[in-house]
Amino acid sequence: xxxxxxxxxxxxxxxxxxxxxxxxxxxxxxxxxxxxxxxxxxxxxxxxxxxxxxxxxxxxxxxxxxxxxxxxxxxxxxxxxxxxxxxxxxxxxxxxxxxxxxxxxxxxxxxxxxxxxxxxxxxxxxxxxxxxxxxxxxxxxxxxxxxxxxx
Amino acid sequence: xxxxxxxxxxxxxxxxxxxxxxxxxxxxxxxxxxxxxxxxxxxxxxxxxxxxxxxxxxxxxxxxxxxxxxxxxxxxxxxxxxxxxxxxxxxxxxxxxxxxxxxxxxxxxxxxxxxxxxxxxxxxxxxxxxxxxxxxxxxxxxxxxxxxxxx
Numbered sequence: 112x113x114x115x116x117x118x119x120x121x122x123x124x125x126x127x128x129x130x131x132x133x134x135x136x137x138x139x140x141x142x143x144x145x146x147x148x149x150x151x152x153x154x155x156x157x158x159x160x161x162x163x164x165x166x167x168x169x170x171x172x173x174x175x176x177x178x179x180x181x182x183x184x185x186x187x188x189x190x191x192x193x194x195x196x197x198x199x200x201x202x203x204x205x206x207x208x209x210x211x212x213x214x215x216x217x218x219x220x221x222x223x224x225x226x227x228x229x230x231x232x233x234x235x236x237x238x239x240x241x242x243x244x245x246x247x248x249x250x251x252x253x254x255x256x257x258x259x260x261x262x
Numbered sequence: 263x264x265x266x267x268x269x270x271x272x273x274x275x276x277x278x279x280x281x282x283x284x285x286x287x288x289x290x291x292x293x294x295x296x297x298x299x300x301x302x303x304x305x306x307x308x309x310x311x312x313x314x315x316x317x318x319x320x321x322x323x324x325x326x327x328x329x330x331x332x333x334x335x336x337x338x339x340x341x342x343x344x345x346x347x348x349x350x351x352x353x354x355x356x357x358x359x360x361x362x363x364x365x366x367x368x369x370x371x372x373x374x375x376x377x378x379x380x381x382x383x384x385x386x387x388x389x390x391x392x393x394x395x396x397x398x399x400x401x402x403x404x405x406x407x408x409x410x411x412x413x
Contacts, residue, residue, distance in 0.1 A: 157333050157356075158333065160327075160333075161327040161328055161330070161331055161332055161333050162323075162324050162327050162328075163327065163333040163334070163353060163356035163357045164315065164320050164323060164324060164353045164356070165333075169315050172313075172315060173313050173315060176311075176312040176314065177312055177313075179312070180312055182308050182309065182312050182313055182314040182316075183314070196352060197348055197349075197351075197352040197378065197380055198348075198349050198350075198352035198353050198356065199349075201348040201349035201352070201373070201378075202314060202315045202349050205308075205315070205349065206314045218385075219385055222348075222352070222378075225385065226383045226385040226386075227348065227352075227373075227378035227379070227380055227383055229348055229378055232378055234369075234371060234376065234377040235377075
């Protein structure tokens with residue numbers, strides 16, 4: 112992968128694979144600051160934690176907030192292997208994330224460019240810049256293989 | 263208040279007032295099981311925890327999931343003093359909450375009956391039954407007084 116932040120997306124894929132190995136849906140997310148340093152990285156842990164909100168993005172946001180001592184992740188970017196769901200899209204907005212990079216689009220569960228399109232409403236206070244389709248093939252393969260094994 | 267679950271909503275208001283006393287936006291939430299027992303109760307803690315996802319509903323869902331040992335809160339109902347935002351509305355759907363009771367509608371930030379209307383999309387997997395406007399005057403007063411003091 113050769114694009115700005117390709118290392119961050121590679122780490123997000125590492126987190127996605129680790130989540131899959133734990134029996135979680137294989138999605139990973141990484142938050143980097145303006146200098147490119149990783150402030151938070153996580154994979155899904157909804158099953159392990161009995162917590163339906165423990166999506167990769169939420170866990171990464173929470174970790175970065177703890178590092179910064181702030182609920183606002185100013186000038187930070189989020190990389191995630193799948194288009195965020197509506198819950199995570201709204202959380203990304205609340206966190207004031209600067210740029211959102213996602214790999215595979217998610218027509219069934221996404222909330223950024225599909226479904227509720229969280230950032231498209233006038234009541235949305237903060238919209239990150241959104242860049243989709245980065246590393247899409249890898250993300251799609253990872254998810255397809257995961258669900259194929261379980262069906 | 264005289265309606266089914268009025269005790270649960272009274273507890274949600276207690277949590278809202280406690281949140282306001284901590285300097286948080288005064289919103290409270292309670293999860294009860296089918297027998298009416300409280301499994302989770304919380305007020306906002308976004309500032310205290312440096313966590314933009316620490317809304318009352320998310321914290322109550324997380325607490326109830328820990329009690330039940332499940333990420334799905336089957337046959338549970340959620341009471342909250344303000345119409346949930348899109349993040350919380352989606353989380354409530356993921357948690358498979360049976361019924362959602364909210365006090366004041368939130369035209370500016372709500373995601374159930376305003377804005378993205380999370381449950382209105384065909385991609386939404388689970389829709390709770392929604393009952394709004396329960397104890398609305400009390401909730402509206404609580405929020406208005408809170409923001410008046412801070413402006």
